[in-house]
Amino acid sequence: xxxxxxxxAPNIVGVLTFTVFPVVFSLTMAFTNWDLxxxxxxxxxASIEFVGTDNFEExxxxxxxxxxxxxxxxxxxxTLFLMMGIPVSVAGSLFAxxxxxxxxxxxxxRRYLWLLAGAGLVxxxxxxxxxxxGGAAMVLLLTGVAGGILVGGVTLGxxxxxxxxxxxxxxxxxxxxxxxxxxxxxxxGPINQALDPALGALASAxxxxxxxxxxxxxxxxGLGMLxxxxxALGRMKRMWLDGDLGLGAAAMPLALLSVPxxxxxxxGLPGAAGWLLPIGAGGxxxxxGLRAARAQxxxxxxxxxxxxxxxxxxxxxxxxxxxxxxxxxxLGRLPAMAADGLEPPGWLNNYSYAKxxxxxxxxxAAMGSNNMLLYIAALTNVPPALYEAADxxxxxxxxxxxxxTWPQLAPxxxxxxxxxxxxxxxxxxxxxxxxxxxxxxxxxxxLSYFVYQEGFETGRLGFASAVAWALFLLVFVVTLFxxxxxxxxxxx
Amino acid sequence: MPTTDPRARLHADLxxxxxxxxxxxxxxxxxxxxxxxxxxxxMTSLKHLSEVGLESWLPGERGFQWxxxxxxxxEIPFIRFYVNSxxxxxxxxxxxxxxxxxxxxxxxxLKWRGRDTVFLLYLSTMMLPGLVMMVxxxxxxxxxxxxxxxxxxxxxxxxxxxxxxxxxxxxxxxPASLDExxxxxxxxxxxxxxxxxxxxxxxxxxxxxxxxxxxxxNSFFWPLVMLKSEHKYTLPIGLLAFDxxxxxxxxxxxxxVTMSVVPMVIVFVLLQxxxxxxxxxxxxxx
Numbered sequence: 001x002x003x004x005x006x007x008x009a010p011n012i013v014g015v016l017t018f019t020v021f022p023v024v025f026s027l028t029m030a031f032t033n034w035d036l037x038x039x040x041x042x043x044x045x046a047s048i049e050f051v052g053t054d055n056f057e058e059x060x061x062x063x064x065x066x067x068x069x070x071x072x073x074x075x076x077x078x079t080l081f082l083m084m085g086i087p088v089s090v091a092g093s094l095f096a097x098x099x100x101x102x103x104x105x106x107x108x109x110r111r112y113l114w115l116l117a118g119a120g121l122v123x124x125x126x127x128x129x130x131x132x133x134g135g136a137a138m139v140l141l142l143t144g145v146a147g148g149i150l151v152g153g154v155t156l157g158x159x160x161x162x163x164x165x166x167x168x169x170x171x172x173x174x175x176x177x178x179x180x181x182x183x184x185x186x187x188x189g190p191i192n193q194a195l196d197p198a199l200g201a202l203a204s205a206x207x208x209x210x211x212x213x214x215x216x217x218x219x220x221x222g223l224g225m226l227x228x229x230x231x232a233l234g235r236m237k238r239m240w241l242d243g244d245l246g247l248g249a250a251a252m253p254l255a256l257l258s259v260p261x262x263x264x265x266x267x268g269l270p271g272a273a274g275w276l277l278p279i280g281a282g283g284x285x286x287x288x289g290l291r292a293a294r295a296q297x298x299x300x301x302x303x304x305x306x307x308x309x310x311x312x313x314x315x316x317x318x319x320x321x322x323x324x325x326x327x328x329x330x331l332g333r334l335p336a337m338a339a340d341g342l343e344p345p346g347w348l349n350n351y352s353y354a355k356x357x358x359x360x361x362x363x364x365a366a367m368g369s370n371n372m373l374l375y376i377a378a379l380t381n382v383p384p385a386l387y388e389a390a391d392x393x394x395x396x397x398x399x400x401x402x403x404x405t406w407p408q409l410a411p412x413x414x415x416x417x418x419x420x421x422x423x424x425x426x427x428x429x430x431x432x433x434x435x436x437x438x439x440x441x442x443x444x445x446x447l448s449y450f451v452y453q454e455g456f457e458t459g460r461l462g463f464a465s466a467v468a469w470a471l472f473l474l475v476f477v478v479t480l481f482x483x484x485x486x487x488x489x490x491x492x
Numbered sequence: 493m494p495t496t497d498p499r500a501r502l503h504a505d506l507x508x509x510x511x512x513x514x515x516x517x518x519x520x521x522x523x524x525x526x527x528x529x530x531x532x533x534x535m536t537s538l539k540h541l542s543e544v545g546l547e548s549w550l551p552g553e554r555g556f557q558w559x560x561x562x563x564x565x566x567e568i569p570f571i572r573f574y575v576n577s578x579x580x581x582x583x584x585x586x587x588x589x590x591x592x593x594x595x596x597x598x599x600x601x602l603k604w605r606g607r608d609t610v611f612l613l614y615l616s617t618m619m620l621p622g623l624v625m626m627v628x629x630x631x632x633x634x635x636x637x638x639x640x641x642x643x644x645x646x647x648x649x650x651x652x653x654x655x656x657x658x659x660x661x662x663x664x665x666x667p668a669s670l671d672e673x674x675x676x677x678x679x680x681x682x683x684x685x686x687x688x689x690x691x692x693x694x695x696x697x698x699x700x701x702x703x704x705x706x707x708x709x710n711s712f713f714w715p716l717v718m719l720k721s722e723h724k725y726t727l728p729i730g731l732l733a734f735d736x737x738x739x740x741x742x743x744x745x746x747x748x749v750t751m752s753v754v755p756m757v758i759v760f761v762l763l764q765x766x767x768x769x770x771x772x773x774x775x776x777x778x
Contacts, residue, residue: 003604005598007685010595011591011592014591014647018648019625019653022628022632023620026627099515099522116509116517138549141550150520153523163760164523167530173710173712175728175753176753179746182742185742188742193547367526368526373768374772430713451623465628468623472620
């Protein structure tokens with residue numbers, strides 16, 4: 001007993017002082033009105049008082065009544081919006097891992113690859129010659145970088161590419177946030193300098209193209225939205241029939257799939273698209289539902305089965321649908337906008353573009369992250385016999401992926417998504433502090449930045465603690481969820 | 493089935509080469525896109541102020557301005573930021589490894605009443621977001637008079653439940669028969685810890701060390717609220733301060749950013765084998 005405690009002592013003293021005590025302290029604070037502007041040495045009369053659940057009520061109200069427009073819900077919305085980048089990043093990591101896990105060696109040794117690298121360099125020089133000598137120095141620079149990467153990859157193989165992919169994640173932090181702030185700069189940033197001529201060309205193309213062609217573009221995006229819905233529902237139906245997906249586990253993915261349509265309903269598209277698209281979606285859902293209901297021989301499964309797969313599928317399809325919806329809206333406005341000439345936005349200073357801009361940057365840092373390394377490790381553990389069996393059955397590449405790779409990776413995916421969700425809920429502080437200070441007009445203020453603002457800028461310690469605890473509850477729910485549905489993966 | 497027909501072999505070789513070539517090209521394109529921001533960063537850091545913001549990424553007639561780097565070092569105590577960051581990260585890593593290893597040994601290899609209850613308490617604190625602790629911890633730091641000191645950065649980060657958990661899981665995988673053998677030899681618990689368990693836990697210690705060092709080196713929230721005076725700034729805080737004071741001099745800013753990114757890339761290239769293993773191990777255990 002004594003020996004045990006003696007070994008434990010140095011650690012437990014620290015944990016008690018800097019973790020357990022603060023937790024109790026913070027929980028108490030959350031029910032007080034402690035405010036540094038009211039309670040300080042210049043106002044000896046003011047005392048800190050318990051105010052019951054006032055702080056929590058304030059979070060949920062704007063003005064007098066309960067409202068989703070309260071700061072807390074708005075910033076929670078921002079946080080969730082930014083988290084929609086997670087499935088895309090995870091898909092990117094998986095894509096990168098699958099590329100890196102392929103056999104990079106050519107038949108007959110490396111000499112073919114050297115030929116290839118040489119051909120790449122020659123092609124680069126040719127591009128330079130075609131583009132003329134005006135931008136020659138820059139083309140030479142970029143060709144040199146690309147050629148260098150190719151040669152490095154041919155000589156050093158997988159490790160070389162892996163290092164390059166991982167670098168953005170490894171160095172991500174204040175330094176890269178400052179870098180991206182400059183990349184996004186409205187006037188002098190390279191992103192807008194590259195976009196400006198491209199948008200100019202697009203504007204003149206739209207202005208000169210026949211009206212029906214331009215008018216058809218939003219419909220194409222709408223069709224894409226319907227196709228994604230149909231694809232996801234079809235896959236889930238298949239899984240359900242095979243007994244791989246239970247009804248209990250399907251509930252949340254189905255809800256996710258309907259989110260873009262709720263957004264569409266809210267946005268109220270003008271014209272025929274406003275009612276044709278929802279009807280199309282209803283039709284698609286009905287067809288899949290009926291087919292599933294009328295199927296004769298359903299393989300029985302448990303209700304909580306297959307949550308991870310369906311969840312990932314649904315989040316990806318949801319994000320894709322939302323992107324398509326954005327395109328529907330943007331392409332619908334395109335003719336009117338093109339008439340005045342298109343200009344690139346001031347990304348971080350623009351209310352609508354600030355969040356997507358941050359998400360693009362986050363994707364840059366997250367694609368080659370630890371998740372990619374985990375996927376690489378998991379891919380090496382997939383038994384080759386499964387692929388051989390699939391080949392004998394005549395599986396196409398997509399089937400190989402969907403029926404072999406994806407299920408084998410399910411535990412890894414589940415782990416990654418849960419961790420990313422927990423981090424995502426608490427995330428966004430650094431980006432907001434360095435790049436946007438939470439703006440414009442609170443567009444990039446996440447919950448963690450909110451806690452910082454209230455706790456360290458305005459000094460409302462009680463309220464800040466309450467927000468932090470609300471955030472904890474959200475994380476706790478995700479963790480419970482993990483236990484409930486992650487149990488099936490624990491043995492792997 | 494290996495074939496001896498030279499033409500068939502050539503055919504197979506060519507097909508494999510075509511596949512590998514396509515793969516190399518895709519990988520190169522992806523890596524190139526990921527790398528473009530860094531190219532722009534380095535090139536801008538070498539530009540003259542009057543050429544910043546021009547379309548060409550390369551420095552123009554004024555030539556390469558290597559002096560930008562010297563100018564940054566003159567304007568802010570950049571080296572000092574490095575030293576502070578490395579000092580804080582090293583101290584935290586050392587303290588955390590020592591305290592976590594001792595605690596983990598107690599949880600994994602010793603038997604005492606209430607052990608599992610205490611461990612459960614440890615586990616439950618791991619679920620709490622760090623954010624919950626920030627506000628009260630800052631009040632504790634005011635009380636202890638540690639605001640704006642490097643000790644104030646080191647102390648709260650030095651004792652974690654996560655490190656203890658990671659090492660406990662690792663120590664549990666070491667065979668229990670070693671303990672019995674040590675006991676028969678008359679070794680004390682301390683000898684068992686120091687001579688048997690600790691050397692065998694090395695991969696776990698390295699993993700924890702790397703995680704802790706990188707995490708502390710990059711930490712932002714806590715140093716941001718704690719540090720007030722420039723000579724105590726860690727690298728991220730120093731960069732942020734430089735961004736707000738010299739935000740318009742993009743070339744100097746990029747020089748500073750380059751100086752903070754390049755050493756990390758070098759460290760990563762040197763340590764990547766350990767790192768990759770550590771991450772893959774940490775995810776399995778954590």
